Amino acid sequence: MLEDTIIAISTPVGYGGIGIVRLSGDRSLPIAKKIFKPRKKNTEISALRSILGNLYHFEQKDFFEEAYLTYFPKPFTYTREDMVEISCHGSPVTLEEVVRLGIKAGARMANPGEFTLRAYFRGRIDILQAEAINDLIQASSFKQAKISYNQIEGKLSQRTASFRSQIIQLLSLIEASIEFPEENLHLSRKKMSKTIEKVIDSIKRLVESYSLGKTLAEGTTLAITGRANVGKSTLFNSLLERERAIISHYPGTTRDYLKESIRIKDSIFTLIDMAGIDKPVHPADKEAIKKGRELAAHSDGILLLFDSSRKESLEDLKLINKFKDKKMLFLFNKIDLPQKINKSKLKREGKNHPFLEISALKGTNLEKLKGILHQLFVPDQRQGEEVILHLRQKLLFEEVLESLLEGKRLLEEGYSEEVIAEEIRKALPLIGKLTGEIRADEVIKEIFNRFCVGK
Ligand SMILES: Nc1nc2c(ncn2[C@@H]2O[C@H](COP(=O)(O)OP(=O)(O)OP(=O)(O)O)[C@@H](O)[C@H]2O)c(=O)[nH]1
Ligand SMILES: [Mg+2]
Numbered sequence: 001m002l003e004d005t006i007i008a009i010s011t012p013v014g015y016g017g018i019g020i021v022r023l024s025g026d027r028s029l030p031i032a033k034k035i036f037k038p039r040k041k042n043t044e045i046s047a048l049r050s051i052l053g054n055l056y057h058f059e060q061k062d063f064f065e066e067a068y069l070t071y072f073p074k075p076f077t078y079t080r081e082d083m084v085e086i087s088c089h090g091s092p093v094t095l096e097e098v099v100r101l102g103i104k105a106g107a108r109m110a111n112p113g114e115f116t117l118r119a120y121f122r123g124r125i126d127i128l129q130a131e132a133i134n135d136l137i138q139a140s141s142f143k144q145a146k147i148s149y150n151q152i153e154g155k156l157s158q159r160t161a162s163f164r165s166q167i168i169q170l171l172s173l174i175e176a177s178i179e180f181p182e183e184n185l186h187l188s189r190k191k192m193s194k195t196i197e198k199v200i201d202s203i204k205r206l207v208e209s210y211s212l213g214k215t216l217a218e219g220t221t222l223a224i225t226g227r228a229n230v231g232k233s234t235l236f237n238s239l240l241e242r243e244r245a246i247i248s249h250y251p252g253t254t255r256d257y258l259k260e261s262i263r264i265k266d267s268i269f270t271l272i273d274m275a276g277i278d279k280p281v282h283p284a285d286k287e288a289i290k291k292g293r294e295l296a297a298h299s300d301g302i303l304l305l306f307d308s309s310r311k312e313s314l315e316d317l318k319l320i321n322k323f324k325d326k327k328m329l330f331l332f333n334k335i336d337l338p339q340k341i342n343k344s345k346l347k348r349e350g351k352n353h354p355f356l357e358i359s360a361l362k363g364t365n366l367e368k369l370k371g372i373l374h375q376l377f378v379p380d381q382r383q384g385e386e387v388i389l390h391l392r393q394k395l396l397f398e399e400v401l402e403s404l405l406e407g408k409r410l411l412e413e414g415y416s417e418e419v420i421a422e423e424i425r426k427a428l429p430l431i432g433k434l435t436g437e438i439r440a441d442e443v444i445k446e447i448f449n450r451f452c453v454g455k
Contacts, residue, residue, distance in 0.1 A: 010454035016090025113451025127436025219268030226305030228276025309337035
């Protein structure tokens with residue numbers, strides 16, 4: 001597998017100003033030379049320089065495109081192998097023909113993420129860095145892209161390595177006291193306890209950073225719910241700044257749900273507009289209401305709308321109760337009209353849920369609403385601290401944490417050093433799994449399958 005020379009289009013599918021075909025492996029240059037001919041006859045292809053030339057069709061025996069070729073000799077390349085990049089116009093048919101000819105000349109079509117997989121197999125990057133490369137490419141905000149860039153540079157890997165060395169240090173401290181029990185036992189126990197607490201604290205913070213990581217990577221899903229006719233679709237459209245949903249003064253206008261995303265500052269919010277949760281009138285309402293309840297229950301948060309130009313009803317109270325355990329913001333809509341709703345009663349019913357008065361129609365307080373949404377749903381990033389973006393990483397760090405916490409407990413309860421050491425040592429293979437030092441084929445397959453071909 002690793003001996004093959006691989007080839008793929010590295011630029012996105014579709015038409016573009018420029019398209020790039022990449023090769024990696026020992027035969028990259030000889031294969032590329034069959035397709036690419038320098039414009040100036042007898043030009044030596046020197047390393048790390050773009051050379052102008054033409055693409056040669058060795059089956060049809062003629063030229064078909066202008067191109068630049070750049071040769072990157074190993075070992076200081078993306079994959080640590082010899083690499084070649086051919087850039088020409090971003091025409092899908094031409095690029096595909098280049099790949100086809102490359103394969104005819106001895107290359108193999110690359111699998112998704114195989115260039116990066118090679119960088120990992122050849123030890124240039126670890127799994128944390130490989131994950132970060134894909135994160136950077138698919139980042140939904142600049143903030144997330146910057147976090148991923150730092151991880152590609154190795155910040156998270158270094159942090160993880162420092163946990164490992166602190167744990168090893170701790171183990172040697174414990175082992176020393178097994179071997180020389182006559183040394184000041186009390187003192188060393190205190191020292192052990194301090195060291196372990198320090199590591200626990202840093203790992204805890206890292207685990208906590210996942211809530212920000214998840215928000216940045218996946219965005220926040222908000223369900224706009226409330227009774228029929230309260231102005232859900234009007235709010236949905238106003239936040240999107242376009243007429244996406246149909247609005248009418250008849251209750252029951254929206255039946256199928258609508259889902260669209262907006263960006264607030266550095267984060268993506270996916271808004272769901274849905275049918276009003278009310279007494280069904282039409283047979284289709286029943287299904288729509290059921291769907292609405294489900295969507296609301298699975299969202300990250302709820303915008304519960306009330307029509308404040310009308311008296312509150314039992315249905316409003318039911319809705320508050322139904323979602324009281326979720327992150328929820330009360331929105332008193334239609335404040336441009338004479339107010340009839342008993343806001344304090346509803347607020348009391350909702351206990352700690354924040355609220356805001358808006359007019360979805362006139363746009364009153366919508367900027368404020370965006371600010372509150374960001375504040376409520378996007379956790380803060382601690383200055384200079386790493387953020388983890390993957391559940392895989394979070395779960396493994398949590399396991400590390402568990403074994404350290406258990407070690408700490410055993411230490412405090414006066415268990416023998418052997419027992420404590422055995423518990424703490426469990427953390428080491430977990431760290432190996434995190435960085436990919438311990439290779440789990442399933443995990444690797446899953447990670448690299450998320451990549452595009454050509455990366
Ligand atoms: N005056 C005023 N009218 C509003 C406001 N928001 C919505 N409306 C009106 O209320 C009516 C219902 O609005 P929609 O956005 O369709 O309400 P909905 O909650 O989506 O209704 P359903 O889809 O039927 O559940 C329309 O006539 C809107 O113009 C507001 O802030 N002020
Ligand atoms: Mg609607």
